[in-house]
Each structure stands twice: as C-alpha cells, then as structure tokens.
Amino acid sequence: MDWDKLRIFHAVADAGSLTHAGDQLHLSQSAVSRQVRSLEETLNATLFHRHARGLILTEQGELLFDATRAMIKRLDAATARIRDSEDEVFGELRVTTTIGFGTLWLAPRLAKLYEKYPDLKIDLMLEERVLDLPMREADVAIRMKEPSQADLIRKRLMGVHMGLYASPEYLARTAAPASVEELSDHRLICQNINSAQVSAATYLVKELVTNDIASMLTVNNYFGVLQAVLNNLGIGVLPDYLTYDFPALVRVLPEVESVEVPVFLAYPEELRHSQRIAAFRDFVQQEIFAYRKTVKEQKIS
Structure with missing residues (x-):
C-alpha cells in the first residue's frame, strides 16, 4: 500500500479537514482530496463521511486510522533511537x-x-x-x-506524603489547631475528592472532612491549593516535597499525613x-x- 497515501489519509483524519491537512503537509486541498479518493478506490471502501462542517471517519476509516496511528508511533520511536547520539x-x-x-x-x-x-x-x-x-x-x-x-x-x-500546611501570616492571626477536631474552626483547602489525584490524598481528605469542616476551598490541582495557602486563605493539604522550595510553609498537625505515595x-x-x-x-x-x-x-x- 502506498505510504504517501496513508500519510495523507492520517493527516486528514487527525485534522478532520482537507484544508487543514493540506496546510500541515504543504499540499493543495485538491491534491489531498485526490490522494484520499485514490486510497478509497484502492481499498474499495469509503473512509470519510463528508459534510459541511468537515470530515468524519467511517467504521472502515476508524480501523485504518488506528493502524496508521500505531505505525507513526513506531516510526517516531525508531527515528528517536536513530537520532540519539x-x-x-x-x-x-x-x-x-x-x-x-x-x-x-x-x-x-x-x-x-x-x-x-x-x-x-x-x-x-x-x-x-x-x-x-x-x-x-x-x-x-x-x-x-x-x-x-x-x-x-x-x-x-522517592516517597511523598500529603500533610497539612499553612502560611505564617495565617497562623499569626488564627491559632493553629491543636487537634484534628479543631480543624472545624479553620478553612480547609484541598483537591476535590472527585478530581483525579492519588488515592492516598483522597483518603486523607475524606478523613479530614468527617470533622465537620464549616468552610472549604477545593481546587483541581495542587498548584491552586498552594496559591491559596500562600495567600493566607486557610490550611491546605499539600505534598511534603513543597517544603524544599517553600520553606516558609508551616506544618500543621504533623501527625496527620497520608500513607506514602x-x-x-x-x-x-x-x-x-x-x-x-x-x-x-x-x-x-x-x-x-x-x-x-x-x-x-x-x-x-
């Protein structure tokens, strides 16, 4: 099977448009269209449903696209190995x-x-x-x-543990909790338990919220949690590797931490x-x- 036709088919399937694929391949739209039609004739199959908003792969097109995607990834791997000096x-x-x-x-x-x-x-x-x-x-x-x-x-x-951290400014105006139960007097900042994260962090947050936390801020990544903590919004659940680059962070309730990640x-x-x-x-x-x-x-x- 002609590799050039397969390469052009893959670009069209990936872009969903003859025009966009042509731009990527530095070919005219008509040239791309001819190559796709020629491939369809060779295979005796329709590879795309054509409509005003673009192109959608047919079932046969999906099968071919899966094959070309795997081929290209293998070629990328081979190219990378060849280029390594x-x-x-x-x-x-x-x-x-x-x-x-x-x-x-x-x-x-x-x-x-x-x-x-x-x-x-x-x-x-x-x-x-x-x-x-x-x-x-x-x-x-x-x-x-x-x-x-x-x-x-x-x-x-390495191994990472999730723990509780706050800024010095926050703790200067609000007494640090002496027990887990006293977290109810503070705002807890953490990832939402339904967001994608390590299970150890999810389990820790689930345990903490059983303490009748009145105020919470949830963010879908630790960068957001850290920013909220640094801006004195409350006590955050964060990975302990942050203490290396943010030494001002204060560990709260050191005995409270997740299992090792x-x-x-x-x-x-x-x-x-x-x-x-x-x-x-x-x-x-x-x-x-x-x-x-x-x-x-x-x-x-």
Whole structure:
C-alpha cells in the first residue's frame, strides 16, 4: 500500500479537514482530496463521511486510522533511537507527569537541564491521565504509582506524603489547631475528592472532612491549593516535597499525613539506549538526591 497515501489519509483524519491537512503537509486541498479518493478506490471502501462542517471517519476509516496511528508511533520511536547520539543530547523529549508535580517541582528545575543540554526540546505534558508510554504518547513519565506495564523500565525516585500546611501570616492571626477536631474552626483547602489525584490524598481528605469542616476551598490541582495557602486563605493539604522550595510553609498537625505515595520514573524498553532519556533520568535523580539531602539535614538540625 502506498505510504504517501496513508500519510495523507492520517493527516486528514487527525485534522478532520482537507484544508487543514493540506496546510500541515504543504499540499493543495485538491491534491489531498485526490490522494484520499485514490486510497478509497484502492481499498474499495469509503473512509470519510463528508459534510459541511468537515470530515468524519467511517467504521472502515476508524480501523485504518488506528493502524496508521500505531505505525507513526513506531516510526517516531525508531527515528528517536536513530537520532540519539552516543556523545550528544539533542532533539525532542516528551515528558509527562501530574499537574502538581510538574508545575511545582519539575518545571522550576528544568533551567539546570537546559544549561547542560541547550539543544534539548522538552515537551512537558501535565495531566492526571496516565499516558501510554509503549504507544509513544510520551517518551518518559514521572508517575505517582508504580507503572503496571511489563515493557517499561522503571526507577523509584522517592516517597511523598500529603500533610497539612499553612502560611505564617495565617497562623499569626488564627491559632493553629491543636487537634484534628479543631480543624472545624479553620478553612480547609484541598483537591476535590472527585478530581483525579492519588488515592492516598483522597483518603486523607475524606478523613479530614468527617470533622465537620464549616468552610472549604477545593481546587483541581495542587498548584491552586498552594496559591491559596500562600495567600493566607486557610490550611491546605499539600505534598511534603513543597517544603524544599517553600520553606516558609508551616506544618500543621504533623501527625496527620497520608500513607506514602511512591514516585516512579518510567520509559519504554525500546528507549533504553536513548541519550535524551538518560540525560533526563540522571538530572531528575540528581535533583531528588539534593532534595533528600536537604530534608535529612533539616531533620537533624
């Protein structure tokens, strides 16, 4: 089957429009249309329903689109491996992690990685959905639980606990609670229990709200929770790694915390020899080591 026709079909299916696909491929709309019609004739099948608002895949089109998507991902993986040099680190690296960890821990540290490898092009994808690494939705992931796929290389980075934190200004005007029951006198800031997050955080919040909390602010990510805490709105449920970059945060009721949340770095087995992956992995591990060392020193002092 003609690969050029498949490539053009895939672009049209992905864009939902002949015009938009033509723009991406630097082809005229008529040229794209001819290639799609030719492919339909070769397969003796209709691949698109055509209407005024664009194109919709038929059942046969969906089957072909699934196949071309898998082919392109495999080609991307092969291309990435070919481009990886033994001595140089360059090119695109697609990194996925949660919104909270990505915005609050990872992104602020990337300047160090770029200083060492200025030719890297990092695509940071922050979402709670677990992207499929073997299907090349991303190259490397930092996840808040151990990956389940057998064809992934995984490395445990650290453990995180969720706890209660407040700003010094808030505690200066409102006495800190001496017990969990006294949380009812404060505003609790946390993620909504129905939002996507690690189960340990959900369980902790469910336990806290049994104490007849009168006032609450819920946010769908920890960046929002942190901003509310820093602006003196109340006591927030936050991951303990934030104390490294926000040392002014005051731990409230230190005995109240979630079970440990393991943090794993993972990437596909086929990228085992990728220099880009190795550079990112080593960078993250060095930053984790520095974090652990500082935390240990703080506990000793």
